[in-house]
Amino acid sequence: MQWTDLTEGAKAVLEQTRNMKNDQIQIVEFEVGFEQEIETSDNEAYRVSIKEEDYQSLKRYTKENEYGDKFHMARNKNIVKIILLENGKIPDNLSEFPVFKQYKNDNNIVVEE
Numbered sequence: 001m002q003w004t005d006l007t008e009g010a011k012a013v014l015e016q017t018r019n020m021k022n023d024q025i026q027i028v029e030f031e032v033g034f035e036q037e038i039e040t041s042d043n044e045a046y047r048v049s050i051k052e053e054d055y056q057s058l059k060r061y062t063k064e065n066e067y068g069d070k071f072h073m074a075r076n077k078n079i080v081k082i083i084l085l086e087n088g089k090i091p092d093n094l095s096e097f098p099v100f101k102q103y104k105n106d107n108n109i110v111v112e113e
Contacts, residue, residue, distance in 0.1 A: 001064040009054030009059065017071075017084040026084040027097055031104040033078055055080060079104070 006014070018026045034050045055075070062071035062082065070085040083090065083098070091097070 001061050002066060006059075007051075007054045007057040009048070009050040010057040011083060012048055013050065013054070013058060014061070017069075017082060025079055027099045029079065029081045029099045029102045029104065031078050032080060034105055058082060059109055 003011070009014050011046075013030055017026045026057055030050050032050060032052055032055050035047065037045055039045050058080075059073060062073050070088045072083045072085060072090050074081050074083075
């Protein structure tokens with residue numbers, strides 16, 4: 001599967017795994033159903049939306065990608081973690097690594113349609 005085959009929400013999540021590579025692993029956590037309007041520093045706005053189809057696209061990409069990166073995905077209900085593995089293996093102490101980026105709904109935030 002190639003980058004151009006991904007949905008927009010899937011691309012947004014995968015780009016975060018590349019934003020801050022470290023010596024070990026990179027974790028991005030997202031909620032299927034997440035939506036948020038984000039303002040940039042120049043007062044432009046864009047919407048980040050991660051739907052079920054984005055999750056399915058990510059799932060397929062992590063299994064079939066042609067770029068050599070190794071990923072692991074874990075889903076518990078609507079919360080998904082995608083992990084970029086530097087050495088191709090999931091470490092035993094995964095809980096010791098911080099989540100770099102989260103796309104999760106907050107009950108206090110109202111997203112207008």
